[in-house]
Structure formats: structure tokens, C-alpha cells
Amino acid sequence: MLIILAIHHTYLFFMYDRYLAKDLITAIIPCSSDPDELVAEIRETEPLVTETRVEQVKLLILRLKQKLSQREHQNVYLFKALQAHILPLTNVAFNKSGSSFITGSYDRTCRIWDTASGAELHSLEGHRNVVYAIAFNNPYGDKVATGSFDKTCKLWSSETGKCLHTFRGHMAEIVCLAFSPQGTLVATGSMDTTARLWDVEGGEEVATLTGHTAEVITVSFNTVGDLLLTGSFDHTVSLWEVASGRRVHTLMGHSGEITNVQLNWDCSLILSGSMDKTTKLWSVEDGKCVTTLTGHTEEVLDVCFDLTGQLIATASADGTARVYNAATYECLVMLEGHQGEISKISFSPQGSRVLTASSDKTARLWDVASGRCLQVLEGHADEIFSCAFNYEGDTIITGSKDNSCRIWR
Template sequence: MKLKRFLLRYYPPGIILEYEQGGETRSKCIDLLDLRPESDVGELVSEICTREPLVTLSKAEQLAGLIRKLQGKLSESHETQFQLFKEVRTHLLPLTNIAINKSGSCFITGSYDRTCKVWGGESGEELLTLEGHKNVVYTVAFNNPYGDKIATGSFDKTCKLWSAESGTCYHTYRGHTGEIICLTFDPLSTMIASGGIDATARLWSVEHGTELATLAGHSSEVICVHFNNSGSQVASGSFDHTAIIWDTHTGRSVHSLLGHRGEISSVAFDYGGNTVATGSMDKTCKIWDIRSGQLITTLRGHKDEVLDVAFDSTGQQLVTASADGTACVFNTTTLNCVHRLQGHQGEISKVSFNAQGSRILTASGDKTAKLWDSATGLCLQTLGGHGEEVLGSLFNYQGDQIITASKDNTCRLWR
């Protein structure tokens, strides 16, 4: 094996080693999830050189420079005060969902009008209309970080794969016997997972347009799916009160996560793929050990249904959103609630971190989204102006752009 070059990954912090083996170019990543601006660079370099054969002492100085560059990125201030750039009127019929590509150069919307539309993130102008579904387009996704493909899931019981650049439909995936209500790409953009009213999740090939596996094991609708970082596992959450971890290579169940007393609303792996979090209508969030399938802890504190959960990019923080109008931020090491985000006058349906982990976005039934400091729990800004419930709010990768989407059929672009 011969090291060819280093590549940086800012969020979460890591260094990618590109190397040659057997005439082929391959890569592996050194995760630096615990890196801090004050971390001792010399100690880190020594540790990496000791455990990683590809990194020799001759590369120590170059490696140290890259780690300092990562530290510099971590030290950057994120004091942006967002201003409304543009309001986009999206569809004539109700908006269902939104997604944004990594750079924020475009975003997509699904609608009851049976289409998905592609919009310019800089201009707010409509770029493409993706037509072909015969019923509501309920769920949409980009294949981030690449952003060149779009997946749509519909009440017509099909998924479709599209070119984000031309709008060409590559594949139509058929197999579900009920409406499709959730889908996502794996991190390598080789698979799509979808979940539906038919109580199954399914895996589809991006390249070939074929079904890879039917994940059957739930007794009620599957409403959320999420891949781990390597794409080797996918989690499905269901109204049957359970979540299931599946092996994507075999299509077999690895663990059934039993213990919730209400419908599962959301499921999320941490970055390292060691734990998975499940949010439930039983007012709790549970954290599970992936290797054993055992419950680690139950996070309590909400007075109403937990509607969404999200880890930050390093997996060191977890945030839960609830119908009680609050969100709770947990330290995943101590499992303590460190902040309760209070201020919304309606339920919080969606929550997300920026890539840096320093900010949190909440979308609420009170017609606003709010921006919070994850370190202090303080509300930094209220993003208002919508006439109906805000059903989603998203950051771009750099964290300097926000899109809010509402049941008033508008998206508002903030910079």
C-alpha cells in the first residue's frame, strides 16, 4: 500500500487517506470526532503515526498542518444573523416535504400536485419540475454529499430516481403495495431505502433500478428509515411501536428494538454507528446499543409526543423535538439533558443541527422556525413570516443558509 494524498473532512472532523493498493486507488478515513481547538496536535500526530501504517513519520509535519487547519475551522465563529432573502411560492396544492443539497445551490419540494420541483438556492427560481407520479409526492431526498440525484416517494406506491441536473427519470421502483411515506439514500449513493403503509421497508439499487431486498417484519406502517454511516445497516421505525435494524447486504433483521409504548416517530444513527435513537409518541426517546440491540437508556422529560430526533455530526449531542412545544438537548456521554429549548407556542415537528453542531433549528406549528445556540440553549433568532405551520427547516452544509417550508405553500430563503 502506498499513500497518495491526504484529504480533509471538516464536519465531522477527519482526515481521508487516499492510497494505492494492487493498482487501484482506495481511501480510508481517520475520524477525529473528539478534536478540539485546544487539543494537543503533537500527541494526535504521534498516535496516528503509531496506529496507521500508511502514515509514516515523514508525513508527520504535513499531518500536523492539516489537523491545525481542522482546529481553525472548529474555532470559526458562527454568529450569523439571518435575513430573509426571498420568499418562494412553490405549488398550487399543499407542500409535503423539502430537501436541500449539500452546497445549498438547490433545494426540492414535494406536493399534493403530484410533482417534485427543483429550485435554485441562490436565486429562488424554479429550475425543474419532475412529473410522472400519479398521486401525492410525499417524500423527497437528495443523494448528498453528491447532490446529482433526487429520489421521490409517492402515494402512487412507487419511488422514482431523477437527475438533479436534467430532470431525467432514471428508474421507477415498483413493489410497495401501499403509499410510500419515507425514503433516504445511503451515504455512498448506491441504495435507496423506502418505507410505506404496507408495513415494509425496501432497498433499491441506484445503478440498476432493481429491488435489492424487502424488509418485512413490522406489523404496521413504516414511517421513518435511516442508514448508518457506512451503509451496512438501515433502521426502520414503525407505528407498531418498534424499530428494526437491518443488514443491507443480506436484507435480514439484526435487532428488533422493543420497549416503546407508542408509535415510533423518528429514528437516527449516530455518526459512529454505535448507537441509534428512537423517538416515540410515548413521550420518550430511547438510545440503543447497535452491537447488542440492548436499550442503553430512556430519555424522559417531554410532556407530549416526541416527534423528531437528531444527532449532531459527531454524535456527541442529541436533540429531541416534541408536541409539547419544547426541544431537549442531551449530552450523549453523560446522557443528561443539558438544555431545554423553550419559546415556541406550538408543537415542534422537525429539528436539526448545522454541520458544525453549534446551532439547532426547530420548525413549529406556531408558524415560525427558531435558531438556537446548542452550547447555551439560548434562542438566537426567530424566523417568522409564514402564514401556516412550518413543516421543515434546513441548513446547508456551511451553515450560512437556511430554508424554511410551510403549509402556506411557501419556502423562505434566509442568509
């Protein structure tokens, strides 16, 4: 009965706290799943679910799927165009609830914005060079980390805009960062070939992770927070044990610089994209390459899993994106339409749409099932560097080289 109880309680949680419940709902009932197949799967593992309960369980599944997809197929419209900075933007990111978002810029600042009104809440000033990497400490959202070309990372209160700590130690530009899931650590990656771990509470360095021979350009924690992934221009990916700072695996096989790395939801697989035009899947258990996904004719610039880990999306300098089945490695659809390289790609929280950002000055929304372009988000005067869905999937932020960001809802 455990699965049925989980579904029942998830439904109740959804009704009372949609933000808290959505991860669990989506993990149990992906939008693309067939209700009859799900019921059959549940009955295989839960013999106490008798024939008389089948229709009741199926109805509950259908209601949950309806909740998840309520806004999935509605168009988004330009809500606000914000002349956010005096120089190009580098990145954008939402807090967990989507009530606010942050923008980083070449103008050396990070700014916090109210999503509902488009009002600027705080300007985080103090860096002496480009603010390149930014993140909220989701799911809490009360802190922001900024990584800069000035070789420092700063920790800020998102509520007051006050700088809480400045992390010093890197010998070159910081180009990526991430909070641990518990919000107790910040990981930073630098052009100095190292990654570092910092204590959020005390502000001290916890560990320096050495071993890469070129720039560390992406860092990513697993969902538990006990493992850290680093991707480097040395063509390798490293998996680290956070508690000890020990390198568990070095993933070797790419013949070009790594562009992004990510773990799937159950931390069994690692996804890596590379300038060698390929994407690779690796086993966390033994560090071996499971498969190589090919097809792009130019560099793979971004990769991601959907929330359930069932799908993989890749974006390339060839102007196309692809969606693969993570279990069979089959290319399900190719997303064609952009007139320039695609630098960012992400799934909607529900997993039925994909968002891409391109040098052709547009972002696009795509239907995962058919590969059809649902909407072109136009209006930026220069290439779009960054884009993001909010947690509900009904609001999008795009950030551009034209110094502006746009809110779409």
C-alpha cells in the first residue's frame, strides 16, 4: 500500500501546498505516462491493490496528471521588458517559488527582481569584475551566491541585499557555482583548474578539489548533497565525495572541452556534453561510459535531464536541439528552427515542453512529444545567453546581450 498512500498524500499536499508537492507528484506520475500502465505497475509491486480499487487509483492518477498539465499548453506573453543592467547579462535564475529572480551582468552587479511586478528589489554591489555565476540557495531562497571574474564568490542575504561573506582563495576567474541541496555549502569552479567548497554559515573554505588540468567550467551536486560533479576544459568529468574531498571517479572519453554535466534524479547516471559534438552517459557506480549520443554536427553547448530522469535534451552550435530517451538512448525528436547556435536548454517542470535560448535573438518553446515549435519568444535586440522556467512552469525569464531581461507569462 505504500505507493497508494504516497499518491493519496501527494494529492492532499498538492491541494494545500502546490510548491512542496510538485517534485513528488512529478516523480510518481510523469505527464507522459499512460494511466493504465501506471496502475499495472503499481499492482505488480503492491498486491494489496485489488481489482476493485483499480478504477479509483486510475481516477486519482488522471486528476494528478490534470493538475500537472493545467498550464502546460497555454502560450506565454511578454509581461515586462526590463532594462536590467548597463552591460550584457550573463545569467538568470529563479528562487524556488518563482516569486523573485536574479540577474548577473558584465556591469559587476547582481540584481534581485520581483517577478509579479518587475520591480528591482536589491542591487548586489561589491564585485570588481564581471558577475558571471549566480544562484539562489533553493529551496530556501533567503541567500544568493555570486561568482565573479574578480576571483571571489560572495554570499548575500536576498531579503536585505547585505553581503554576508566574501569567499577568497581562487587564483583566477570564478565561472560556475552551486549550492548544496541542504544550503550548507557553496561549490565554486574556476579558471585556476580547481573547485572549492565553502561553508555558508561560517564563511570558511572547507576543501580545495584539485586534479583537473584546465578550467573547471561546471559544478553540480547530487540530490543528496554527498557527491559533487565537476566538468573541465581538460575533456574530463570528475565525481567527488563531498565529506572527504576525495575524487571517486575521473570520467575520460570525450575528445573536446566539457560544456555541462548533470546527475539524474536518482543519482545513478551522469550526463555530459562536450565540444567534441557528442553527449555521454556514465554510470555513477563504476564511472564507466554507458553510451555516447551522436548526431549533432557542431559542438554540444548544453545538456539536461528532465525532472524524472527519463528524458535527455541536448543543445548545439549547429542550431538544433535533440530529445533522447534516457533508457533506450533513442533520439525521439529533433528541434529545428533556430537560425543560430543554441546555448541553453531546459525542460519545463512537467517535462512536456523544452525551452531553448539562441544567438538568433530568440528563445523557443517546443513540444517534447512531437518536436513542434509551440512559440517563438521574440523582442531581444541581441543574442540570448540565459533562460529559465519558474517552478510552476508558467513563467519564463530570458536574459540577453542587449542588457535586458524579459518576463514571459
